[in-house]
């Protein structure tokens with residue numbers, strides 16, 4: 200399926216690895232120009248090279264010019280980081296057609312142990328940063344008559360996890376904001392806003408939680424991995440490529456009537472009918 204977005208510009212945040220990278224690769228493979236960011240230079244530039252290869256594949260299959268790939272090493276949760284992105288995009292840098300918001304998730308723990316600063320950091324990264332990115336780009340999208348905003352949140356928004364209090368809280372705030380924004384005047388001007396809610400995906404972040412569980416319980420990491428993968432009816436973790444494919448579809452022309460939705464990708468783990 201041609202998603203009809205070749206030549207458009209996408210900002211994909213926190214995209215040197217994992218889910219963000221999956222989204223960036225799926226977009227580059229559709230001929231979309233991408234600007235990716237992450238804090239650490241080396242993996243970011245490796246990711247950019249892989250995206251250029253994906254774009255080259257699209258170019259040779261279609262006979263068109265390969266999409267551009269720009270990498271900006273910065274912390275997207277800081278004002279300076281976002282300014283670096285805008286200036287790398289050229290001047291005000293507000294001409295993105297597609298914005299995929301993402302950042303590292305907050306730490307786990309008992310809420311009794313979290314300080315005010317822990318809460319502010321989580322809200323900053325997982326609520327206020329996506330809102331700032333949307334604020335900077337949405338009116339330009341509406342003026343041009345096309346826009347796609349996809350926020351990477353978490354299944355914890357729908358089925359809260361006790362040790363993820365910071366994530367449950369901060370991401371729910373973003374979800375409420377998005378629900379209102381999606382139904383505002385932008386909907387009639389070609390701009391959609393949706394959230395993707397990952398369950399368990401095979402990424403470095405998931406692996407770090409498995410290592411922590413192995414250390415805590417003394418069980419072999421492979422046993423913990425197998426037990427966690429078996430929790431979902433699909434009996435496996437999701438892959439960043441599967442995640443990226445849905446993100447790219449939501450960014451496509453055909454998804455213009457999908458807005459304000461929270462799409463759960465969890466291999467069937469959530470037990471409810473809706």
Ligand code: NAP
Nearest residue numbers: 213215216217218237238239275303304399400402403404
């Ligand atoms: P990951 O594999 O650890 O990748 C995280 C990516 O984000 C890396 O490229 C990292 O690069 C970048 N990053 C982190 N903090 C950043 C910041 N402040 N500014 C810019 N880049 C930043 O993680 P993931 O599994 O893809 O998770 C992505 C998001 O989905 C997280 O918020 C996570 O909590 C959420 N999530 C994941 C799962 C899952 O199963 N994987 C489930 C539910 C929710 P640098 O470290 O170099 O910056």
